[in-house]
Amino acid sequence: MLSLGIESSADKLGVGIIxxxxxxxxxxxxxxxxxxxxxxxxxxxxxxxxxxxxEVISEALKTSKLTMDNIDIISFTKGPGLGPCLRVGxxxxxxxxxxxxxxxxxxxxxxxxxxxxxxxxxxxxxxVLYVSGGNTQIIAFSEGRYRxxxxxxxxxxxxxxxxxxxxxxxxxxxxxxxxxxxLLAENGTKYIPIPYVxxxxxxxxxxxxxxxxxxxKKKEYTLEDLSYSxxxxxxxxxxxxxxxxxxxxxxxxxxxxxGVASNNRLKAMLKxxxxxxxxxxxxxxxxxxxxxxxxIAWLGLIMYNQGYSxxxxxxxIDQHYRVExxxxxxxxxx
Amino acid sequence: MEQKTSYNYDFWGAEAELTKIKWFGLEAIKKVRISxxxxxxxxxxxxxKKRTITEAKLLITAKKAKVQTPFVYDVDSKxxxxxxxxxxxxxxxDFLKSEEFDSKVKRKLMEEIGKKVGLLHAxxxxxxxxxxxxxxxxxxxxxxxxxxxxKFSNEIEDKAVDVLLMKKCLTSTHAExxxxxxxxxxxxxxxxxxxxxxxxxRALKVEARGRHLKEExxxxxxxx
Ligand SMILES: Nc1ncnc2c1ncn2[C@@H]1O[C@H](COP(=O)(O)OP(=O)(O)OP(=O)(O)O)[C@@H](O)[C@H]1O
Ligand SMILES: Nc1ncnc2c1ncn2[C@@H]1O[C@H](COP(=O)(O)OP(=O)(O)OP(=O)(O)O)[C@@H](O)[C@H]1O
Ligand SMILES: [Mg+2]
Ligand SMILES: [Mg+2]
Numbered sequence: 001m002l003s004l005g006i007e008s009s010a011d012k013l014g015v016g017i018i019x020x021x022x023x024x025x026x027x028x029x030x031x032x033x034x035x036x037x038x039x040x041x042x043x044x045x046x047x048x049x050x051x052x053x054x055e056v057i058s059e060a061l062k063t064s065k066l067t068m069d070n071i072d073i074i075s076f077t078k079g080p081g082l083g084p085c086l087r088v089g090x091x092x093x094x095x096x097x098x099x100x101x102x103x104x105x106x107x108x109x110x111x112x113x114x115x116x117x118x119x120x121x122x123x124x125x126x127x128v129l130y131v132s133g134g135n136t137q138i139i140a141f142s143e144g145r146y147r148x149x150x151x152x153x154x155x156x157x158x159x160x161x162x163x164x165x166x167x168x169x170x171x172x173x174x175x176x177x178x179x180x181x182x183l184l185a186e187n188g189t190k191y192i193p194i195p196y197v198x199x200x201x202x203x204x205x206x207x208x209x210x211x212x213x214x215x216x217k218k219k220e221y222t223l224e225d226l227s228y229s230x231x232x233x234x235x236x237x238x239x240x241x242x243x244x245x246x247x248x249x250x251x252x253x254x255x256x257x258x259g260v261a262s263n264n265r266l267k268a269m270l271k272x273x274x275x276x277x278x279x280x281x282x283x284x285x286x287x288x289x290x291x292x293x294x295x296i297a298w299l300g301l302i303m304y305n306q307g308y309s310x311x312x313x314x315x316x317i318d319q320h321y322r323v324e325x326x327x328x329x330x331x332x333x334x
Numbered sequence: 335m336e337q338k339t340s341y342n343y344d345f346w347g348a349e350a351e352l353t354k355i356k357w358f359g360l361e362a363i364k365k366v367r368i369s370x371x372x373x374x375x376x377x378x379x380x381x382x383k384k385r386t387i388t389e390a391k392l393l394i395t396a397k398k399a400k401v402q403t404p405f406v407y408d409v410d411s412k413x414x415x416x417x418x419x420x421x422x423x424x425x426x427x428d429f430l431k432s433e434e435f436d437s438k439v440k441r442k443l444m445e446e447i448g449k450k451v452g453l454l455h456a457x458x459x460x461x462x463x464x465x466x467x468x469x470x471x472x473x474x475x476x477x478x479x480x481x482x483x484x485k486f487s488n489e490i491e492d493k494a495v496d497v498l499l500m501k502k503c504l505t506s507t508h509a510e511x512x513x514x515x516x517x518x519x520x521x522x523x524x525x526x527x528x529x530x531x532x533x534x535x536r537a538l539k540v541e542a543r544g545r546h547l548k549e550e551x552x553x554x555x556x557x558x
């Protein structure tokens with residue numbers, strides 16, 4: 001059984017192909033780049049996806065030496081995400097399904113991040129920290145569904161890093177903004193106090209962003225020290241709420257995914273925390289941690305095997321699709 | 335004076351080690367905020383000290399708002415330690431999950447919790463970590479603990495976030511009956527706190543904003 005998955009919920013367009021045993025046959029990705037100094041523009045991103053999607057699909061088929069006839073099911077991201085972007089993936093998936101008479105499965109994006117992590121990290125029941133430009137959530141399985149134990153109450157952590165970087169005039173041409181900040185932080189030495197805001201198992205970054213932007217304007221501190229202080233603060237917050245979810249759910253695995261999961265400092269901190277609780281830690285490599293089509297293909301396959309499929313007439317997207325909305329019948333109760 | 339009665343930490347929290355001790359002959363709990371190796375010492379020291387002091391202050395002030403809390407016997411901010419009364423009871427979480435009681439009793443309890451939170455808020459006390467693990471039940475009376483993330487504030491937003499913490503705890507840990515429980519909680523909340531309605535309205539806004547939802551999607555879960 002082969003599944004082809006299409007991801008297009010934000011600025012990344014990805015197509016992946018995977019088989020029933022979790023063998024990765026293709027994982028192709030292209031990224032829409034907004035004009036320098038601005039954030040994602042949903043309509044422009046969707047135009048980028050629409051233009052590139054035929055090529056990305058052919059490339060995925062080519063690298064796996066397959067044709068559409070070999071594919072058994074088509075999966076796509078149903079949500080959450082940016083409406084215009086999601087629509088491109090959904091329309092492409094439906095077109096392929098109609099033309100080649102394949103079943104179609106629409107999947108939840110954050111759950112796809114979790115499931116690819118379980119597969120590749122060989123994890124059974126992890127507490128998951130999902131951190132990207134669009135999301136900041138702590139997810140774990142409980143009572144038949146994935147549930148959000150903690151999340152940001154305002155902006156996502158990746159967004160906080162990106163806006164700080166833009167305000168500081170840094171360029172993300174050569175590397176993602178978070179990576180640019182990570183490198184600067186490695187040379188930071190002095191900790192500048194920054195508000196530390198956690199509320200129960202939730203975190204908040206907008207006050208931090210305002211504060212650090214003011215510090216930036218003062219021009220009293222080096223970019224290295226500011227980057228270091230910002231990273232140490234926001235990552236300590238994220239690790240603390242992950243730790244609380246781990247302690248409260250009594251699980252013994254910790255998984256991190258999303259674009260910010262590429263950060264070495266964050267991974268090191270999570271590892272220390274997990275091990276202090278006797279838990280195992282796993283961080284996905286960037287090609288699978290960042291939005292990708294493979295994870296969509298994999299979740300689509302799991303769900304199809306459990307009897308899920310999306311009627312062709314109904315390939316509606318859901319910008320606000322919540323993880324709790326999905327009945328997880330492919331996992332045993334923990 | 336201080337004497338350990340049990341060597342295993344039966345009460346592991348995420349941020350502190352809790353031990354049951356004898357304190358001048360009384361049963362007591364010693365809560366020590368332990369150092370976390372994953373964060374730099376500047377942040378670690380600041381958090382442990384600040385939370386120890388905040389917790390002690392709020393435990394004491396809550397009593398004035400007619401909300402039961404453990405008596406604080408001693409605070410040592412340098413050792414990040416609080417010694418407080420031992421509450422011989424059960425966590426509300428375990429009570430709600432137990433099959434022994436019917437749902438009417440449980441809803442009544444949630445309403446009682448709402449009333450107490452209303453009293454805290456009416457007195458500008460923010461708990462900061464409202465969960466069913468941080469409220470104990472002793473002789474049918476509620477006792478609130480774990481105020482380390484709290485603060486004194488009269489901001490609508492802070493109170494709304496407190497309410498939301500309870501809502502989220504109900505959804506993630508008491509999934510089955512969470513909607514009814516939250517309704518009962520709100521009934522109690524507005525009954526003891528005249529500005530309660532306004533706080534609930536803000537809670538809806540904050541929830542919708544953080545989760546990228548439309549207010550219409552969740553408004554039915556609120557009672558204002
Ligand atoms: N090494 C790094 N350290 C910290 N942040 C990083 C690093 N590399 C990338 N990032 C951040 O990851 C974010 C991008 O995440 P991702 O590639 O998963 O896309 P996204 O569209 O934000 O994802 P989603 O749709 O899942 O929210 C950006 O905020 C970027 O700055
Ligand atoms: N005074 C007390 N009397 C009896 N039991 C207590 C008392 N204080 C705490 N406990 C028990 O210990 C547990 C952990 O305590 P507490 O919540 O204060 O610790 P924590 O480390 O701050 O936990 P959290 O992970 O919630 O932040 C409580 O859920 C409760 O069961
Ligand atoms: Mg607690
Ligand atoms: Mg606590």
